[in-house]
Amino acid sequence: MFLSNLDQKDKMVRPPCCDKLNVKRGIWTAEEDAKILAYISKHGAGNWTAVPKKAGLRRCGKSCRLRWTNYLRPDLKHDSFTPQEEEMIIRLHAAIGSRWAIIAQQLPGRTDNDVKNYWNTKLRKKLSDMGIDPVTHKPFSQILVDYGNIGGLSKCGNRIGSLNRDMKNAFMSKSQHLYQPSPPPPGFSNINSHLMMTTTMVSSQAESIIPGGLLNNNNNTSDNMIMNSLGNYSTNSSVDLLAQLQAIKLVTEASNCADNMSAPFYNEGSLLLSSSSSSSLPSSSSSSSTCSTAGQEKSPLNFSWQDFLLDEDALLSTDPQEQNNVVEQSQNVILLPSHINNENNNTTQTNNTFQRTDYGAVPSYEFPATSSGASSFVEAMIDRENEMFLEFPDLLEDPCFYN
DNA sequence: AAGCTAGACAACCGCGTTCCG
DNA sequence: TCGGAACGCGGTTGTCTAGCT
Structure with missing residues (x-):
């Protein structure tokens, strides 16, 4: 037998x-x-x-x-997902990727399995039909431009696989929606262009927060290098935690803004994770005051990927003088340099139903330095994290981060 | 009516992390 | 400190069902 x-x-x-x-x-x-x-x-x-x-x-x-x-579990919902939940999933996925447990925690009554299944069976296809790569949350056409700029596919890791599949689906099914979501695809109502912009905007913003996504849409080889060098940050460093918190904050904030404002949150360019007077992260309970744009609030401690690149490159340098300079610079650099604006971003079609030019103008993320003046990047990260937990003590109780 | 296919979702698997003796 | 057990998570597979040919 x-x-x-x-x-x-x-x-x-x-x-x-x-x-x-x-x-x-x-x-x-x-x-x-x-x-x-x-x-x-x-x-x-x-x-x-x-x-x-x-x-x-x-x-x-x-x-x-x-x-x-x-x-x-008695607290579970067994009814279908609401449009609000759907949008939240898309935003969070754009921000933090397939961290289903974390996403599910933002949706009371839903499990990670629910969210994962819903994503795999419904939302992926919806985004693909809209001409958006469900992994990168960027329009396929934009990704093609990116790949052209990068000059190869090797840096894109496993995302290319889904790109192939999803892009193929999109081309096969509704190629006319590529990058031009008008009229809305079936199943998406009047929030569609909002959502479409949301997903790309959040994605591009989140990629500023979380290194490891598809390389940003620029042809700056230095940026590519830094993205590569930081590619594993999201796996096990404090950057990961902080970045996820910030990404979730961003998404929550975006939802609040979108709910409270007639215009979408990405209005007039970029949404900032800006610092209110003392805090680096906006309070989700005061959305109206925190949905700011680059022009409204400008931290004196801005930095960009290029800034960070200088640090990292110099850290790798064997020149002691250069390294000293780096240490000095790093005292103000906490994380997450801004997206580099790039004229390539503005090469997108001008006759879109939504204007893509602001996409290129995005993300000037600004995070203040820690108050402690840490002497290294790592120390700064740890200090920053500690500060954040002081600001958001409830996060310490959040089982999704310390379970 | 039978067979096929795709969608939905429940369940399983493997692996990393945490807990505990 | 260490090793095994337990837990949690993300990816994958399996099963059921409805719709179509």
């Missing part, structure tokens, strides 16, 4: 809690649901390895946890 492939795999890779051959798999029955509900209502959630045995289930503990968190 041969074991099926599944059973063989089970024996080899299943964790200790699930390595029993008689563990049941597949769709849960109402009876099983009732058992797990009864158990959790009595004992509470937790210690999942013990749950199956105590609840009388022939299931893996991991499977029980998944069933509870994704389906049985």
Whole structure:
């Protein structure tokens, strides 16, 4: 008697809690649901390895946890996503990528699995149909321009794969929408051009925040170098945390602005993550005062990718004098230099239903330096993070960052 | 009616992180 | 400090169903 492939795999890779051959798999029955509900209502959630045995289930503990968190939890919504949720997902995805757990935490009653499935089945296609690459959140035509500027595809990593697929879909299905979302595609109502702009704007802004996205749309090789050198920042450094917080702030802020203003938040160029008097991040509770533009608030401590590049290049330098200069410069550089404006950004069509010229004018992100005058970039980052947690103490309680 | 296909969503898997003895 | 267990997350697969041919 041969074991099926599944059973063989089970024996080899299943964790200790699930390595029993008689563990049941597949769709849960109402009876099983009732058992797990009864158990959790009595004992509470937790210690999942013990749950199956105590609840009388022939299931893996991991499977029980998944069933509870994704389906049985009483606080879950089971109705379809609202347009507001949809827009929030798109914005957050543009800002932080496929961090489904974080995105789901911004949507009460939704799980990461819900959001992920909804994205994969609905939103990806919608964006593609609108001529937007759902990974980079940039119009395909813009990406083509970018690739031309970059002069190759090698730096684009795995995004190119989805680009190929999604761009193909877009071309095949609704090529007429490419970059010209008028009339709106099916399924998108009057928020479409707003959304389309939103997704590209947030994307471009977020890429200023989170190095590691598709290279920005400029042909500045120095920028390319810095983007490459920082490409892994988003994985495990404090930049990641800070950047995500800022990105979420940005998106939340954008939502507030969009809700409160008749004009979209990207009105007149760029939305800034600007510093109000003492804080580097706008308070989401005071959206009207924080939806500022470059012309309204200008920090004296601006910097750009180029500024940062100088630092990084010099840090790599073997010249001690140059390195000293870098240390001096870095005292004011915390993060996230602005998008470099580039005339290439302005090469986009001028007859679009929405004006792309402001896209090229985007992102002059400005972040103030820390007050502590840290002597290195890393120290500055840590100081900045500490300051931010002082400003937003509730973040320390947020399980999505410290779970 | 049968077969095929695509969409929706539930569930699983592998891996990294955290917890705890 | 270390190692194993537990947990959490993102990617992927499996299953069901509706619509079409």
